[in-house]
Amino acid sequence: VANSIGATADIQNAIMTYGAVATSVCVDNGWYSYGAASGVYSPTTNACNGSVNHAVLLVGWDDATQSWLLRNSWGPGWGNNGYMQIKYDPNGQNSRVGFASTWVTAAANTLSVSVAGSGSVTSSPSGISCTANCNTSFAPGTSVSLTATPTSGAQFTGWSGGCSGTTNPCSVNLANPALVTANFSLPSFALTVSKSGNGTVTSSPAGIDCGVTCSATYTSGTTINLTAAPATGYLFSGWSGCTSSSGT
Incomplete structure (x- = not known):
């Protein structure tokens, strides 16, 4: 088998690097009665006459009990919620569960982040850091914390998609791929016009039309x-409170 590894330490390193390793084992009668309270399975004989008859995944180990954590394909109703602990060297054969191991990369779910407005989003664990659109992949079930940071003068207004509300940071569990949008906006302020004498003041952009509407946000x-238009018989005499002025 390509990339076959047999030493216990090498198999452990492969699990650390790739998340899981595929292997083949000999399923005997003890497998059918293995349950949550069965502990470490340690067969003393090989019912397959030195061969194997079933493929499984190794996803961890426990040096204290000298055992692998094995994930079977029979569903959560078997073993300990679908898992088994099996001795490093069952049947007295050196690392037998790993003699035909081929490493595989664990599945991953994509977290996509969109930034609406002026700000940025970063993640913990790292992987997301963007001011527009970005994405990265995490192991299924990973809980990712997203932090929204507005640019100077802007404000964070909330999350949508895989996160909601205004709690910052937010946490998203990647049981499935997810899309999260961080929303930012600039604050709004009221402009109020007061006038003395007869005439009108209008604005561009629209909003102020004073005579009638003398305040807008x-x-x-x-x-x-702002443009001042004196009433008939009146003269425009000037502004106060403007940043700059020219004519009316």
């Missing part, structure tokens, strides 16, 4: 041009 950073 604009997004922070917006430049508003």
Whole structure:
């Protein structure tokens, strides 16, 4: 088998590197009665006459009990919720459960992040760091904490998609692929116009039309041009409170 490994330490290193290793074992009668309270399975004979008859995954180990943590394909109703502990060297054969091991990469789920507005999002564990759109993959079931940071002058207004609300950071569990959007906005401020004498004041962008409407709300950073129009018989005499002025 390609990439076959047999030494216990090599199999452990492969599990650490790749998340799981595929292997073949000999299933005997003891497998059918193995349960949650069975502990470490340690067969003393090989019912397959030195061969194997079943493929499984090794996903961990326990040096204290000299055993592998084995994931079977028979579902959670078998063994200890679908798992078994089996001795490193069953039947007295050196690392028998690993003699035909071929490493495989564990499945991964993609977390996609979209940034709406002026800000950035980072993740813990690391992998996400973006100001627009980005994505990365994590092992299934990983809990990822996302932190939204607004740029200067902006504010974080909330999450949508795989996270919701305004709690920051938010946590998303990647049992499945997920898409999360972080929403930012600039604050808004009221512009109020007061006038003395007869005439009107209008604005561009629209909002102020004073005579009637003398207050309007604009997004922070917006430049508003105000135009004064004196009533018949009146003269425009000037502004106060404007950043700059020219004519009316």
